[in-house]
Amino acid sequence: MPADVDRSASAPRVGRGRAGAPGEGGDDAEPRPRASDYLLDAVGDLRRDLDRTRFVLRLAGADRAEQRRRELLEQLDDQLLPRLRELSAPAVVVVAGSTGAGKSTLVNSVVGEEVSPAGVLRPTTRRPVLAHHPADAELLERHPLLEDVDVVVREEVPRGIALVDAPDLDSLLASNRTVAQRLLDAADLWVFVTTAARYGDAVPWQALAQAAERGTSMAMVLNRVPADAMTTVRSDLMQRLRDRGMTTVPLFVVPDEGPRHGLLAAGVVAPVRRWLAMVAGADRARSVILRTQRGTLKALRPWVDELAEAVQAQVDARAGLERVVEEALEAPAQRAELAVRGGAAADGPVRARWAAVGGARGPLAGRWTRRGLEARAEALASLRAELLTSATVLLTAARRHAQDGVLGALERSALPGAPGLLDAVGPTDVPAGHGAGDAAAWVGLAASVLQELGAGDRRSAGAVDRLVKGVGSDGAATLLAAAAAGLGAAGVLLTGVLGAEATATAVRRLQDDLAARVRAQAAAGADPARAVLSAPDLADDAASRLRLRLAVLKGLT
Numbered sequence: 206m207p208a209d210v211d212r213s214a215s216a217p218r219v220g221r222g223r224a225g226a227p228g229e230g231g232d233d234a235e236p237r238p239r240a241s242d243y244l245l246d247a248v249g250d251l252r253r254d255l256d257r258t259r260f261v262l263r264l265a266g267a268d269r270a271e272q273r274r275r276e277l278l279e280q281l282d283d284q285l286l287p288r289l290r291e292l293s294a295p296a297v298v299v300v301a302g303s304t305g306a307g308k309s310t311l312v313n314s315v316v317g318e319e320v321s322p323a324g325v326l327r328p329t330t331r332r333p334v335l336a337h338h339p340a341d342a343e344l345l346e347r348h349p350l351l352e353d354v355d356v357v358v359r360e361e362v363p364r365g366i367a368l369v370d371a372p373d374l375d376s377l378l379a380s381n382r383t384v385a386q387r388l389l390d391a392a393d394l395w396v397f398v399t400t401a402a403r404y405g406d407a408v409p410w411q412a413l414a415q416a417a418e419r420g421t422s423m424a425m426v427l428n429r430v431p432a433d434a435m436t437t438v439r440s441d442l443m444q445r446l447r448d449r450g451m452t453t454v455p456l457f458v459v460p461d462e463g464p465r466h467g468l469l470a471a472g473v474v475a476p477v478r479r480w481l482a483m484v485a486g487a488d489r490a491r492s493v494i495l496r497t498q499r500g501t502l503k504a505l506r507p508w509v510d511e512l513a514e515a516v517q518a519q520v521d522a523r524a525g526l527e528r529v530v531e532e533a534l535e536a537p538a539q540r541a542e543l544a545v546r547g548g549a550a551a552d553g554p555v556r557a558r559w560a561a562v563g564g565a566r567g568p569l570a571g572r573w574t575r576r577g578l579e580a581r582a583e584a585l586a587s588l589r590a591e592l593l594t595s596a597t598v599l600l601t602a603a604r605r606h607a608q609d610g611v612l613g614a615l616e617r618s619a620l621p622g623a624p625g626l627l628d629a630v631g632p633t634d635v636p637a638g639h640g641a642g643d644a645a646a647w648v649g650l651a652a653s654v655l656q657e658l659g660a661g662d663r664r665s666a667g668a669v670d671r672l673v674k675g676v677g678s679d680g681a682a683t684l685l686a687a688a689a690a691g692l693g694a695a696g697v698l699l700t701g702v703l704g705a706e707a708t709a710t711a712v713r714r715l716q717d718d719l720a721a722r723v724r725a726q727a728a729a730g731a732d733p734a735r736a737v738l739s740a741p742d743l744a745d746d747a748a749s750r751l752r753l754r755l756a757v758l759k760g761l762t
């Protein structure tokens with residue numbers, strides 16, 4: 206069994222050792238999953254959940270959280286996941302710093318050839334260059350970084366490292382800053398280049414603090430140091446590093462050689478080159494990588510915690526908004542029901558039509574002879590049309606008022622996220638004919654109720670039969686619906702045929718049905734807001750998903 210399996214209990218196992226002794230790398234036949242595989246799975250799960258996470262409500266801090274989420278995804282994709290997948294891939298060494306610090310010159314000098322143009326134009330480097338040894342090509346093959354860099358392959362690059370010349374970190378060009386940051390995210394090791402004149406600038410120190418926070422391994426190159434200032438500058442810089450607890454950061458000082466072009470003298474870069482070669486050596490490279498990896502995993506915790514907090518803030522805000530929305534429905538729903546019970550469905554045109562149909566000289570007056578059936582049915586058909594229109598208006602209004610009520614409540618609400626929800630819901634139009642289907646179903650119920658009554662005992666059956674013979678089956682249903690809508694005279698007429706009790710029961714059933722329908726319409730007024738609030742990212746347990754992933758990671762590291 207390979208010696209490093211034991212270590213896998215506490216630290217991710219170093220994968221196929223690139224310089225592994227023969228017989229040590231029996232991975233092809235390895236039967237057991239390695240610690241790094243568990244870790245890879247755990248980080249992969251975390252990545253999936255992070256990818257799905259959305260900050261639906263525009264709370265203060267949501268934009269920031271979203272930005273942090275994206276940054277974390279990039280970090281996982283560019284550094285941690287590739288590293289966990291291929292522990293033996295070369296260490297990614299990113300040379301970063303401010304413009305003109307001499308990054309490209311340093312990289313070129315290490316490689317011994319101008320592979321990345323250096324120059325007096327500021328900034329010079331826009332497209333990063335990654336240099337590696339030919340023997341490392343295969344191990345680097347699938348690294349996501351390769352998509353965004355120019356790759357040069359040179360024997361002179363120490364085996365085991367991929368040396369990246371980054372654009373300037375504090376660039377005037379936003380694209381340069383983004384690329385530089387992304388490269389640093391992907392790095393196993395940062396080589397920070399600064400100059401005697403500029404090492405006091407804020408940006409480099411911010412970047413260094415960030416590296417320290419993430420536990421990324423790094424080294425510092427202080428460039429162009431005038432001979433007479435050498436001692437002062439060096440000790441000042443050392444002090445600054447000490448102040449920040451970075452005493453272990455290797456420091457390389459490159460003396461200023463005056464105005465110059467091209468590569469640095471071999472003797473000047475020799476220490477950096479030697480150090481890189483040492484870092485690239487099997488054990489050192491692994492330890493640099495593992496240190497950065499441990500640092501990355503540790504830095505992951507507060508980062509994910511912060512995002513989980515942001516998710517929880519969304520969940521909390523959702524609960525409050527939900528109450529606002531649901532409470533906003535109560536008054537419109539109640540008003541709509543009261544209108545139905547108060548006979549609003551019989552108002553206006555319905556009553557006017559009834560005056561013509563059911564009046565003393567109307568077709569319904571007098572004895573219902575067989576001859577008058579057609580006239581009565583026709584008259585009731587026109588009443589039915591008015592009833593349908595009236596019920597449609599009521600049902601549509603219930604929906605509209607509820608919707609307006611929700612929007613108004615959100616407008617007035619001082620709750621965090623209310624304005625954002627208001628925008629997300631937007632002014633949704635309810636078309637005039639919206640309630641037509643519901644209205645038709647309601648009148649349809651009148652027919653069913655009569656049918657049921659007709660199928661009852663002999664007395665009821667006879668009564669319904671008389672009614673249908675008198676006004677037709679549609680006419681009978683219309684009369685019942687009209688009575689339920691609130692036309693008392695229609696109820697009186699029905700009572701005359703069906704009896705008081707049967708009429709009252711049927712009318713109540715229909716009125717209850719219409720009341721329930723307007724209530725349901727009112728309740729649906731909150732649907733647009735509910736659709737936003739029911740996002741999985743706002744569910745009660747949304748934050749615990751990320752926290753769970755974190756707990757698993759903690760157990761593995």
Ligand SMILES: Nc1nc2c(ncn2[C@@H]2O[C@H](COP(=O)(O)OP(=O)(O)OP(=O)(O)O)[C@@H](O)[C@H]2O)c(=O)[nH]1
Nearest residue numbers: 304305306307308309310323324328329330373463
């Ligand atoms: N005097 C002196 N000049 C240097 C040194 N290193 C680089 N230069 C010069 O400084 C200028 C900028 O060097 P680059 O290597 O292009 O700097 P850079 O950090 O890559 O700059 P950007 O790509 O713009 O971020 C060039 O003209 C170099 O020749 C040095 O050690 N001493």
Ligand SMILES: [Mg+2]
Nearest residue numbers: 308309329330
């Ligand atoms: Mg450059």
